[in-house]
Amino acid sequence: MPRTLTFQLFKKRETREFKLEPTKIDRPRLYGRSERLPVDNYGNALQSAAVDERGTTVIRSTGSGYLDAAGRWLSSADLRPVDSEGRPLPEVPSSFQEPIVLEERASLDDYYEHEISSVYVLHGDIAAELLHIVAAQEELFTFPFSYRGGHSPERGFLIAGRDRLFLVSGRRVQLEYLERVDSGRIDEFDEPDEPELDFSFSAQRSGRGRHEGDS
Amino acid sequence: MRSMNLSDKQRRDALVGLERAPAEAEAPAFVDASGNQAQSARFVKTTASTAYERIVAEAGGPEHVAAILVDGDPEIDFEDTGRIVRSSRRIFLRPNGDIAYQVRWQEVEYDATGNEQRRREWQPLEANVSAELPVLWTGRYIEKRKAVGMFVSSRVYQLSHVNGLTYEFLHGMAADLQRRNAFMLLGGGPRGDEPLVLSRGGLPYRAFLEGRVRGRAYRLALHLSNLELKDVP
Numbered sequence: 002m003p004r005t006l007t008f009q010l011f012k013k014r015e016t017r018e019f020k021l022e023p024t025k026i027d028r029p030r031l032y033g034r035s036e037r038l039p040v041d042n043y044g045n046a047l048q049s050a051a052v053d054e055r056g057t058t059v060i061r062s063t064g065s066g067y068l069d070a071a072g073r074w075l076s077s078a079d080l081r082p083v084d085s086e087g088r089p090l091p092e093v094p095s096s097f098q099e100p101i102v103l104e105e106r107a108s109l110d111d112y113y114e115h116e117i118s119s120v121y122v123l124h125g126d127i128a129a130e131l132l133h134i135v136a137a138q139e140e141l142f143t144f145p146f147s148y149r150g151g152h153s154p155e156r157g158f159l160i161a162g163r164d165r166l167f168l169v170s171g172r173r174v175q176l177e178y179l180e181r182v183d184s185g186r187i188d189e190f191d192e193p194d195e196p197e198l199d200f201s202f203s204a205q206r207s208g209r210g211r212h213e214g215d216s
Numbered sequence: 217m218r219s220m221n222l223s224d225k226q227r228r229d230a231l232v233g234l235e236r237a238p239a240e241a242e243a244p245a246f247v248d249a250s251g252n253q254a255q256s257a258r259f260v261k262t263t264a265s266t267a268y269e270r271i272v273a274e275a276g277g278p279e280h281v282a283a284i285l286v287d288g289d290p291e292i293d294f295e296d297t298g299r300i301v302r303s304s305r306r307i308f309l310r311p312n313g314d315i316a317y318q319v320r321w322q323e324v325e326y327d328a329t330g331n332e333q334r335r336r337e338w339q340p341l342e343a344n345v346s347a348e349l350p351v352l353w354t355g356r357y358i359e360k361r362k363a364v365g366m367f368v369s370s371r372v373y374q375l376s377h378v379n380g381l382t383y384e385f386l387h388g389m390a391a392d393l394q395r396r397n398a399f400m401l402l403g404g405g406p407r408g409d410e411p412l413v414l415s416r417g418g419l420p421y422r423a424f425l426e427g428r429v430r431g432r433a434y435r436l437a438l439h440l441s442n443l444e445l446k447d448v449p
Contacts, residue, residue: 024448026443026445026446026447026448027443028442028443029326029328030328030448031328031443031444031446031448032328033325033326033327033328033333034325034326035323035324035325035326036323036324036326037321037322037323037324037338038321038322038323038324039308039316039319039320039321039322040319040320040321040322041310041316041318041319041320042318042320044322045310045311046311047308047309047310047316047319048308048309048311049306049307049308049309050264050306050307050308050309051301051304051305051306051307052304052305052307053260053299053301053303053304054301054302054303054304058260058263058264058296059263059264059307059309059315060260060262060263060264060296060301060304061261061262061263061264061266061267062261062262063258063259063260063261063301063304064258064259064261065256065257065258065259066256066257066259067246067254067255067256067257068254068255068256068257068300069248069252069254069255070248070252070253075248075254079248079249080246080247080248080254081246081247081248081249081251082244082245082246083244083245083246083247084241084242084244084245085242085245087247087251090244109360109361109364110360110428112364113360113369113426113437113439114372115369115372116237116239116369116370116371116372117368117369117370118370120368120443120445122447122448141364152244153241153243153244160364160365160445161365162365162445162446162447163365163446165445165446165447167445169368169445171368172239172240172241173239173240173241174237174238174239174240174372175237175238175239175240176237176372176374176435176437177374177435178428178430178433178434178435179376179377179383179433179434179435180432180433181377181380181383181432183376183377184376184377184378184379184383185217185233185235185376185377185378186217186233186378187217187218187219187231187233187378188217188218
């Protein structure tokens with residue numbers, strides 16, 4: 002059974018609900034994909050592995066987790082998420098669990114201050130009706146969006162495509178207005194010193210670098 | 217900050233600064249029940265000595281693996297499993313488990329249905345943003361209202377000036393784009409029709425320049441996109 006998102010729109014003292022099924026849109030589904038495979042000189046497929054810092058152990062797979070100050074493992078249940086100020090972050094439910102209320106709006110300029118990480122096309126019998134409503138708006142409906150639930154929801158937007166309704170989600174970035182005094186500096190990477198030219202040709206005389214015509 | 221060789225509508229070009237716009241909110245950190253910061257760590261799960269291929273070889277065939285698993289724990293490396301890994305280097309192994317010292321890369325292309333289309337030697341794309349050929353102002357404006365239904369911005373970079381001349385150069389672009397309330401399509405290559413590749417081996421993106429001004433201050437954002445807004449076929 003496909004999962005559905007429920008959108009609630011208050012209009013003229015009545016609440017309309019739109020239950021729609023999201024389908025993820027990404028490059029592999031639209032354009033195909035390519036992958037890089039390591040092979041040896043005979044075309045045999047190679048497997049990726051790692052060697053540890055001692056250079057003695059070939060590691061096939063690793064896991065990750067968290068340690069406390071004493072170096073003991075912490076289970077997921079022991080972890081508490083906090084923001085940069087150390088304040089606890091509340092847990093938010095998945096957007097599939099509660100209706101998404103369409104009341105907050107964002108301007109186009111506001112939308113363009115976000116990097117979009119996920120795109121979904123919304124299907125359903127009444128998708129066309131909500132598409133028509135969204136397309137008629139000057140601004141975009143926006144809302145907190147979290148596919149699986151968690152501690153830091155992204156910002157979701159409803160976008161009217163040519164004949165499809167899309168939900169996109171992402172995070173806001175910081176952009177600054179720059180005045181003349183805010184001049185930046187391009188990182189310059191020093192070119193390595195060119196090796197000195199060897200006019201003694203000592204390497205060739207010692208036989209290490211024989212060339213045709215050498216006596 | 218990295219550089220970008222950019223031309224304007226008059227085909228004047230200049231080297232300007234380019235930097236990824238930072239996220240407004242930092243990623244959450246984790247603390248333990250006492251409020252002390254938890255440290256992330258990576259640990260060993262399996263090693264070459266416990267690889268399935270080696271276990272099968274030692275057992276004499278897959279049909280004998282169950283028996284040796286009952287008799288012992290050949291799948292666990294008691295010396296190394298669970299050990300914290302502070303740093304590691306990637307290597308590649310041949311089918312027989314030996315380390316491969318010469319590695320080539322094949323690129324395999326699949327269509328949207330997952331069918332393999334072709335294989336070839338992988339050639340990394342060369343960067344084309346700070347090369348001798350400037351990134352071109354194509355002259356193709358795209359209204360913001362129209363752009364919102366066309367593509368999404370996967371990456372946002374900010375352009376910045378490095379001296380007085382480039383300040384005037386970029387401020388002029390931003391003012392023009394704000395006046396038109398539009399993006400400008402930028403392109404790489406001699407005809408300006410190639411996507412931008414920021415670093416060698418990196419992914420190609422379509423690039424759209426957005427500009428705003430506030431008095432003598434300006435803001436130029438480079439929106440990189442590799443995804444149109446359209447349904448799967």
